[in-house]
Amino acid sequence: MRIVELDATDWKTPVDFVRAIQRALDAPEWCGSNVDAINELMIWGLRAGELPPPYVVKIFGVSATPQEVQDYIALQARCVQQAREEKMGRDGYDTEVRIEFA
Numbered sequence: 001m002r003i004v005e006l007d008a009t010d011w012k013t014p015v016d017f018v019r020a021i022q023r024a025l026d027a028p029e030w031c032g033s034n035v036d037a038i039n040e041l042m043i044w045g046l047r048a049g050e051l052p053p054p055y056v057v058k059i060f061g062v063s064a065t066p067q068e069v070q071d072y073i074a075l076q077a078r079c080v081q082q083a084r085e086e087k088m089g090r091d092g093y094d095t096e097v098r099i100e101f102a
Contacts, residue, residue: 001096002055008101009061014072017059021076025051035079042097043083054096062101073101 004024011017018033027041028048041050062070077099088094 002051004051004055004057006057006059007061008059008069008073009064011065011069013066014069017069017073017076021057024057035076038076039079039083042080043087043095045095056097057099059099059101073099077101 006020006024008017008020011020015033018038021027021038022031022033022041025041027050028046031037031041031046031048040046042053059073062073065073080097080099084095084097
């Protein structure tokens with residue numbers, strides 16, 4: 001499984017996280033910048049050349065970020081897991097991606 005490492009140390013807003021994950025996963029320029037858009041990118045597939053599964057996004061330095069950023073990363077990680085479960089139930093197969101952070 002591929003590991004995509006992101007350094008959150010300098011992130012000041014949730015947008016910094018979103019931009020970093022979009023770059024790391026080769027999101028197209030038109031990819032949205034909210035929780036649903038990242039789920040689409042990671043789980044459902046945009047079919048626009050983004051990084052294919054399986055992979056894990058490992059984010060370090062999260063404790064150095066503002067609480068708002070920490071909360072958003074945690075929300076996105078939960079939403080990705082929920083979307084994986086939904087896709088498994090709906091389509092019968094897993095999309096092996098996840099977000100881990102510390």
